[in-house]
Amino acid sequence: MRKADVIIVGSGIAALQLANTLNNQLHVIIITKSNKESSNSSMAQGGISAAISPQDHIMKHYQDTLEAGRWHHNEKEVHRLVKEGKEIVEDIIQKGLPVDRTESGELSLGMEGAHSVERIVHSGGDATGRFVIQHLLKTLPSNVEIIENETVISLLQEQKSDRCIGVVTKNKRDRTMNYFAPNIVLATGGAGRFYSFTSNHHTISGDGLAMAYLAGAQLTDLEFVQFHPTLLFVNGETKGLVSEAVRGAGGILTNQFGQKIMRHKHPMKDLAPRHIVAHEIFKERAKGNDVYLDISSIVDFTKKFPTITKMCEEQGISIKDGLIPVAPGSHFLMGGVVVNSVGETCIQGLYAIGEVACTGVHGSNRLASNSLLEGLVYGKRLGNYLNEREHHRTFLIPKKLKDLPAIADYPINQHEFRLNMMKAVGVIREKDRLITHLNWLNDINRESLGKVSIEEKTVEGIHSYFMWIIGKLMTESALLRSESRGGHIRLDHPDEKKSWCQKRIVHRKVNGEMKVTFDEQLKIKSHA
Numbered sequence: 001m002r003k004a005d006v007i008i009v010g011s012g013i014a015a016l017q018l019a020n021t022l023n024n025q026l027h028v029i030i031i032t033k034s035n036k037e038s039s040n041s042s043m044a045q046g047g048i049s050a051a052i053s054p055q056d057h058i059m060k061h062y063q064d065t066l067e068a069g070r071w072h073h074n075e076k077e078v079h080r081l082v083k084e085g086k087e088i089v090e091d092i093i094q095k096g097l098p099v100d101r102t103e104s105g106e107l108s109l110g111m112e113g114a115h116s117v118e119r120i121v122h123s124g125g126d127a128t129g130r131f132v133i134q135h136l137l138k139t140l141p142s143n144v145e146i147i148e149n150e151t152v153i154s155l156l157q158e159q160k161s162d163r164c165i166g167v168v169t170k171n172k173r174d175r176t177m178n179y180f181a182p183n184i185v186l187a188t189g190g191a192g193r194f195y196s197f198t199s200n201h202h203t204i205s206g207d208g209l210a211m212a213y214l215a216g217a218q219l220t221d222l223e224f225v226q227f228h229p230t231l232l233f234v235n236g237e238t239k240g241l242v243s244e245a246v247r248g249a250g251g252i253l254t255n256q257f258g259q260k261i262m263r264h265k266h267p268m269k270d271l272a273p274r275h276i277v278a279h280e281i282f283k284e285r286a287k288g289n290d291v292y293l294d295i296s297s298i299v300d301f302t303k304k305f306p307t308i309t310k311m312c313e314e315q316g317i318s319i320k321d322g323l324i325p326v327a328p329g330s331h332f333l334m335g336g337v338v339v340n341s342v343g344e345t346c347i348q349g350l351y352a353i354g355e356v357a358c359t360g361v362h363g364s365n366r367l368a369s370n371s372l373l374e375g376l377v378y379g380k381r382l383g384n385y386l387n388e389r390e391h392h393r394t395f396l397i398p399k400k401l402k403d404l405p406a407i408a409d410y411p412i413n414q415h416e417f418r419l420n421m422m423k424a425v426g427v428i429r430e431k432d433r434l435i436t437h438l439n440w441l442n443d444i445n446r447e448s449l450g451k452v453s454i455e456e457k458t459v460e461g462i463h464s465y466f467m468w469i470i471g472k473l474m475t476e477s478a479l480l481r482s483e484s485r486g487g488h489i490r491l492d493h494p495d496e497k498k499s500w501c502q503k504r505i506v507h508r509k510v511n512g513e514m515k516v517t518f519d520e521q522l523k524i525k526s527h528a
């Protein structure tokens with residue numbers, strides 16, 4: 001058993017920014033299921049959006065964010081994101097984050113879809129995430145300890161009050177370990193691994209969402225999944241992201257006949273919002289055509305995009321040919337654990353930051369390069385908040401692990417689950433397919449649940465269980481939202497409906513039962 005003041009689950013940008021902000025007197029433990037350099041954040045290519053150019057203004061960034069997310073946001077939070085984001089990005093550059101500059105030494109700002117001006121700060125061409133993570137790891141103070149290759153499998157709650165007081169982990173040899181702290185922070189990312197085509201790191205399996213839900217927290221906006229239009233597509237599989245920055249630099253989507261597929265589809269053509277581009281690619285592929293990103297007009301491609309060049313070469317795609325085969329795949333979950341502006345959930349002692357959280361900054365479709373920004377802003381906000389509080393490392397009695405829900409070892413076949421999620425809860429959705437998928441998930445429940453305690457499970461068995469729970473909630477939400485908004489298109493409800501604007505579908509476990517409600521004004525009261 002170990003004790004700390006703050007335990008952070010996950011090691012992406014939000015986690016490291018929080019750890020860098022927390023007071024040096026606090027003992028902080030970061031627990032990550034793989035190694036500290038492996039995360040979705042590390043893989044981010046595009047960059048960090050911030051209104052730092054003289055031609056820009058935070059209100060332009062604010063407007064672009066609202067427009068991309070179809071006005072389903074918490075507008076106060078969006079304002080915080082762009083305002084504090086600008087200051088934080090300026091500060092991190094000043095503190096030594098290496099960023100790309102023009103020959104004259106000005107910041108080189110990139111362009112991405114749905115931005116009205118060039119505002120993407122980037123590093124190493126298309127290796128921004130890796131540079132930011134390395135920078136944040138380098139600046140970590142000595143009060144921060146990182147534990148690698150341990151998977152957090154459950155939250156520990158106090159017997160009487162439900163307050164969150166610790167976590168249970170499993171290591172590679174399935175040995176369990178308990179950690180206790182008065183502050184437990186989920187920074188576990190979203191649910192990319194739920195889909196057969198994804199840009200996400202293989203560790204992103206909805207763990208934080210499932211653990212928060214099982215502990216009694218609220219989850220919302222789970223139907224809003226963003227599909228990135230251009231993942232490298234080789235031999236029927238997606239192999240990684242081909243950044244939107246490539247289209248920002250002049251890349252054009254074509255089919256095998258050289259026809260430009262976005263030409264008459266949207267005024268912003270190849271830089272239209274992601275769901276529109278993804279939908280057009282989907283339609284083109286449904287006609288039996290292949291889709292390519294034509295990069296022949298981009299001067300110095302290999303210099304500007306070294307990560308993508310390397311990835312293509314590893315997959316046998318020659319950059320010299322000027323055509324990169326692409327297909328859409330899951331990229332980002334806009335919904336998550338409901339939190340307030342500092343990351344508090346409705347459970348005392350439990351916080352969430354980054355993609356696992358839903359602050360309302362992304363609405364129903366995240367603006368490109370706003371996710372690294374979110375990690376920096378909300379990591380810092382929570383750090384400042386915790387620094388102002390007193391922390392008592394009193395030892396509270398947790399509920400016994402055997403009182404945690406029993407689960408079956410492999411409630412789902414993960415391969416089948418991913419294919420079904422892609423078909424039913426992908427960019428294109430419709431009622432009958434959603435119902436069939438939901439019935440399939442519910443039948444698994446009847447057949448195989450209630451077998452053994454979570455402690456006896458293998459880590460993969462626990463992942464399957466988490467995916468099953470959250471997959472069900474995502475499918476239910478997708479079915480309930482009878483409109484097309486943001487990241488997806490409902491064929492049976494093709495329009496955005498006024499009656500659905502700002503209406504949130506909220507899931508919460510009440511007395512062991514899954515409960516769904518609708519809410520327009522989600523508020524988490526501070527526990528301070």
Ligand code: SIN
Nearest residue numbers: 045046243244368369
């Ligand atoms: C990209 O580089 O295309 C992805 C950036 C993002 O998702 O914000």
